[in-house]
Amino acid sequence: xxxxxxxxxxxxxxxxEGDDLWTKPLSVVGPVPAAGQLVWxxxxxxxxxxxxxxxxxxxxxxxxxELPRDMAPTSxxxxxxxxxxxxxxxxxxxxxxxxxxxxxxxxxxxxVAVSPSGRFAVLFYDPSAPxxxxxxxxRNNNEITVVDLQTLVVSRLSLATEALxxxxxxxxxxxxVAAILLDSAVALVVLADPATRVQVxxxxxxxxxxxxAEALFAPAGDFLYVRSADADDVLALEVARGEGGxxxxxxxxxxxxxxxxKDIAVPAGPGFEHAVAALYSDASATHAVLLDAAxxxxxxxxxQLARPATALADLGEGRLxxxxxxxxxxxxxxxxxxxxxxxxxRFDEDQLQGPVQAPPQIxxxxxxxxxxxxxxxFGTSAALTGITLQDDGTRLRVRxxxxxxxxxxxxxxxxxxxxxxxxxxxxxxKDSGAAPILGSDDDFGGNIGALVAVKADSLAIGGVPLxxxxxxxxxxxxxxxxxxxxxxxxxxxxxxxxxDRAAARRVVGFLAGGLLDRPEExxx
Amino acid sequence: MSALFIALALSxxxxxxxxxxxxxxxxxxxxxxxxxxxFRLVSEGSTFPQLELGAGYxxxxxxxxxxxxxxxxxxxxxxxxxxxxxxxLLTRSLHAxxxxxxxxxxxxxxxxxAGLIFDLATLTVASDSSAGxxxxxxxxxxxxxxxxxxxxxxxxxWSLYLESGYGQRLNDLRFDELAPDxxxxxxxxxxxxxxxxxxLDLSGAFWKLGISMRL
Numbered sequence: 001x002x003x004x005x006x007x008x009x010x011x012x013x014x015x016x017e018g019d020d021l022w023t024k025p026l027s028v029v030g031p032v033p034a035a036g037q038l039v040w041x042x043x044x045x046x047x048x049x050x051x052x053x054x055x056x057x058x059x060x061x062x063x064x065x066e067l068p069r070d071m072a073p074t075s076x077x078x079x080x081x082x083x084x085x086x087x088x089x090x091x092x093x094x095x096x097x098x099x100x101x102x103x104x105x106x107x108x109x110x111x112v113a114v115s116p117s118g119r120f121a122v123l124f125y126d127p128s129a130p131x132x133x134x135x136x137x138x139r140n141n142n143e144i145t146v147v148d149l150q151t152l153v154v155s156r157l158s159l160a161t162e163a164l165x166x167x168x169x170x171x172x173x174x175x176x177v178a179a180i181l182l183d184s185a186v187a188l189v190v191l192a193d194p195a196t197r198v199q200v201x202x203x204x205x206x207x208x209x210x211x212x213a214e215a216l217f218a219p220a221g222d223f224l225y226v227r228s229a230d231a232d233d234v235l236a237l238e239v240a241r242g243e244g245g246x247x248x249x250x251x252x253x254x255x256x257x258x259x260x261x262k263d264i265a266v267p268a269g270p271g272f273e274h275a276v277a278a279l280y281s282d283a284s285a286t287h288a289v290l291l292d293a294a295x296x297x298x299x300x301x302x303x304q305l306a307r308p309a310t311a312l313a314d315l316g317e318g319r320l321x322x323x324x325x326x327x328x329x330x331x332x333x334x335x336x337x338x339x340x341x342x343x344x345x346r347f348d349e350d351q352l353q354g355p356v357q358a359p360p361q362i363x364x365x366x367x368x369x370x371x372x373x374x375x376x377x378f379g380t381s382a383a384l385t386g387i388t389l390q391d392d393g394t395r396l397r398v399r400x401x402x403x404x405x406x407x408x409x410x411x412x413x414x415x416x417x418x419x420x421x422x423x424x425x426x427x428x429x430k431d432s433g434a435a436p437i438l439g440s441d442d443d444f445g446g447n448i449g450a451l452v453a454v455k456a457d458s459l460a461i462g463g464v465p466l467x468x469x470x471x472x473x474x475x476x477x478x479x480x481x482x483x484x485x486x487x488x489x490x491x492x493x494x495x496x497x498x499x500d501r502a503a504a505r506r507v508v509g510f511l512a513g514g515l516l517d518r519p520e521e522x523x524x
Numbered sequence: 525m526s527a528l529f530i531a532l533a534l535s536x537x538x539x540x541x542x543x544x545x546x547x548x549x550x551x552x553x554x555x556x557x558x559x560x561x562x563f564r565l566v567s568e569g570s571t572f573p574q575l576e577l578g579a580g581y582x583x584x585x586x587x588x589x590x591x592x593x594x595x596x597x598x599x600x601x602x603x604x605x606x607x608x609x610x611x612x613l614l615t616r617s618l619h620a621x622x623x624x625x626x627x628x629x630x631x632x633x634x635x636x637x638a639g640l641i642f643d644l645a646t647l648t649v650a651s652d653s654s655a656g657x658x659x660x661x662x663x664x665x666x667x668x669x670x671x672x673x674x675x676x677x678x679x680x681x682w683s684l685y686l687e688s689g690y691g692q693r694l695n696d697l698r699f700d701e702l703a704p705d706x707x708x709x710x711x712x713x714x715x716x717x718x719x720x721x722x723x724l725d726l727s728g729a730f731w732k733l734g735i736s737m738r739l
Contacts, residue, residue, distance in 0.1 A: 022606065026608040437655070508716055
């Protein structure tokens with residue numbers, strides 16, 4: 001009998017087919033809101049998963065191009081770039097129907113960015129990604145492709161810069177010009193006529209490279225402001241379009257004596273034409289400066305802060321918020337917060353009860369800054385502070401509204417349409433109002449994410465417990481979504497205007513959808 | 525490969541005579557070969573290991589070469605997927621068939637069978653990082669046909685048999701309500717929407733090697 005068993009095992013093993021896509025690591029892009037749906041790209045299985053936040057449609061799964069690498073939302077759905085190295089393509093997926101139109105493209109690009117109008121897609125390589133299987137073992141990272149998503153005209157062009165690779169694509173507010181940020185250059189491309197382009201090297205005499213760390217278009221699209229970690233000057237690239245094509249010149253904007261450029265912001269509104277705000281902070285001083293892109297020093301405004309800060313944000317109505325953002329300078333943890341109205345030179349500063357520890361939520365003319373545990377006579381608790389700038393006669397005042405949380409906040413989302421800050425706060429499942437752990441009728445162990453809604457104007461607070469921890473919050477259509485941990489996909493949707501468990505809907509395991517309906521694998 | 529099994533069986537062979545007893549119990553192990561590529565979700569290959577318990581009845585008053593057979597087959601396959609999940613398929617299949625045998629050799633009996641099969645399948649997808657296992661159940665039905673050889677072990681009631689055939693399913697297993705099991709509780713859980721994982725066709729060839737005993 002032992003011999004028989006051995007023969008059976010040998011026979012069974014001879015039929016196995018070895019490794020394939022099923023054994024590759026799980027790789028997912030998303031969620032991306034598109035056409036009122038929430039979309040994930042299961043890159044390993046080449047499946048697009050589409051969830052309808054209203055629940056009107058069942059979760060849908062669409063097969064897309066093999067070896068998909070990236071996706072981006074369009075006005076009608078999403079585009080997915082991918083394909084075998086010898087057969088690269090761009091899938092245009094309409095939503096919610098899921099119809100796929102495939103466009104052949106000249107290279108197996110790694111990323112896709114779509115203009116705000118949804119008309120143009122810019123495809124570019126990721127220098128850190130290996131070439132697609134079956135494709136050339138080397139590639140020109142200066143090559144990009146522009147696809148007109150209406151006419152499906154594909155234009156391949158080489159930027160021919162001295163830079164090694166693109167890092168980011170920005171679009172002008174009107175969507176007509178793309179700025180491709182490379183590691184030592186910026187290329188400006190007119191999307192309707194990609195042959196019309198100009199490149200601006202970010203190099204100083206002597207060969208020193210100014211690597212872009214951040215770039216922002218002016219609201220009018222006539223300037224592109226670039227911050228480099230290698231310089232204290234703000235680089236203002238003029239974007240001039242005319243019958244002769246596109247032209248650009250570069251101005252180096254600086255404030256005498258200021259060192260340590262930490263952040264830039266572009267305020268919108270009357271009086272801010274050609275203006276860029278910059279925050280400088282080093283060991284000796286912290287300055288907020290409004291600079292004129294055309295170099296007119298008479299339009300410069302500045303304020304000096306008593307404490308270090310690392311970030312700027314436009315609050316609208318000519319006001320800027322100055323604070324410390326751990327993303328800009330993790331080592332700098334200060335409690336500084338300030339309001340600045342540069343055009344009338346009004347300024348006020350204050351300090352929070354603890355350093356900022358998570359990205360701020362900005363909107364409705366104010367901001368909420370999550371910060372470290374705070375201690376009071378009643379104990380230690382997690383907290384955030386709502387900040388508004390008030391016009392107090394001749395003076396601008398920073399008004400702080402501390403809010404004590406029942407536990408650490410794991411995610412936040414400022415929701416403009418409802419003027420509400422949504423927070424997820426970690427709470428004990430027991431007695432929270434949440435259901436038991438899935439699969440049990442009485443196990444109330446562990447934590448859940450409690451959704452908290454804070455009205456930005458009145459600070460009125462409401463909330464609802466969800467049935468699992470929350471890792472991210474977002475909005476799609478009229479619904480709020482809360483992502484839960486787990487690599488099968490787990491999400492809860494709620495109407496943004498009604499935080500009610502009875503109206504909530506959870507989808508668990510959506511990344512496993514459609515796996516049995518995949519087409520036969522295309523063999524390289 | 526089959527020749528090896530036959531040679532092995534012959535080494536144990538005794539004389540096979542026309543069955544004198546009407547009832548037979550059997551047990552076998554074997555494998556199906558699922559052609560549908562979707563099966564790769566739960567298997568490293570197309571092999572679907574199976575165990576079977578069966579009972580046969582020979583209505584000698586009707587035809588001494590005819591056998592009616594009823595069997596229960598349990599199949600299971602599971603695999604780690606995407607370096608993050610485990611996916612498994614459990615099937616319980618009930619099959620009823622009629623067989624007809626010939627005894628051209630003194631020590632062996634050849635037979636053929638044809639019948640119906642009903643499958644109840646459970647698909648489970650799990651991940652350590654997720655809140656609950658995803659489970660769905662589905663049914664399918666189909667037709668079976670097989671050929672086999674049975675060799676008597678010595679002079680007693682025991683026999684060794686090797687059988688191979690093909691099962692054609694008439695419908696796919698549809699796993700379109702994949703979701704965690706939710707218990708009734710207070711407070712009630714937030715409503716969960718299920719997910720459609722797709723369909724799986726269990727059709728394919730199979731073989732089994734077993735022993736049987738005449739009662």
